[in-house]
Each structure stands twice: as structure tokens, then as C-alpha cells.
Amino acid sequence: MKEPLPASRIERIVPIMMQIECPYCGRRDETEFSYGGEAHIGRPTPDVDDGGWVRYLYFRDNLKGVHAERWRHGVGCGQWFNALRNTATHRFVAVYRVTEPRPASPEGDAQR
Numbered sequence: 001m002k003e004p005l006p007a008s009r010i011e012r013i014v015p016i017m018m019q020i021e022c023p024y025c026g027r028r029d030e031t032e033f034s035y036g037g038e039a040h041i042g043r044p045t046p047d048v049d050d051g052g053w054v055r056y057l058y059f060r061d062n063l064k065g066v067h068a069e070r071w072r073h074g075v076g077c078g079q080w081f082n083a084l085r086n087t088a089t090h091r092f093v094a095v096y097r098v099t100e101p102r103p104a105s106p107e108g109d110a111q112r
């Protein structure tokens, strides 16, 4: 009978799934979440011109470093929440409810 593989060997064979902290449910596999785009984007007033709507709908900063994003825990609680994520390392720095203010990033913010 074959010996079971040691955990360190299994980790090299099977990629480890990233996990995301839901502020309502706790830590879950990344496959339960959906990316919702950049957070804290203010909706323009109804009288804004077409260029204002185009900027609101389609233009994003796409920065390298820590920035705020919207995420949804679709396979769990279904709630939207915000996260600070480092786009260079893909590491989640903080998660917070949409009703909470953006926390300070210990890694600093992305540079424009």
C-alpha cells in the first residue's frame, strides 16, 4: 500500500485556492466571490453631459498598488462589500462593509 503524500508535497501538486474575508460570513474560497469594479465612484447628477456619463460608466483608474474595490459574496450571503486590494500582489489588505468609511491602508495607496 502506498504511503499518503506529505502535506508539503500535496501543496505543490494541487494549487492552493485564494480565500477572501467576507465582512459578514468570514473567510471563504475566492470562487464564491465576484469582482464588482472600483469602489467609491460617485454617480453624477442627472443633468451631466454625455462626456460625464461616459467617464462615470467606463473610465476607471486601473492603478498599480492598493486601491478600493467592490466585491460580492454571491455564493454566500449575497452581500456587496468593499475591499482594499493590492493589484500588484493580489493581496487583500482590508475588507469593510459599504456603510463603513474606507480604512487607512497599512501599505499606502496606489500612485496615480
Ligand SMILES: [Zn+2]
Pocket: 022, 023, 024, 025, 026, 073, 076, 077, 078, 079
Ligand atoms: Zn458573505
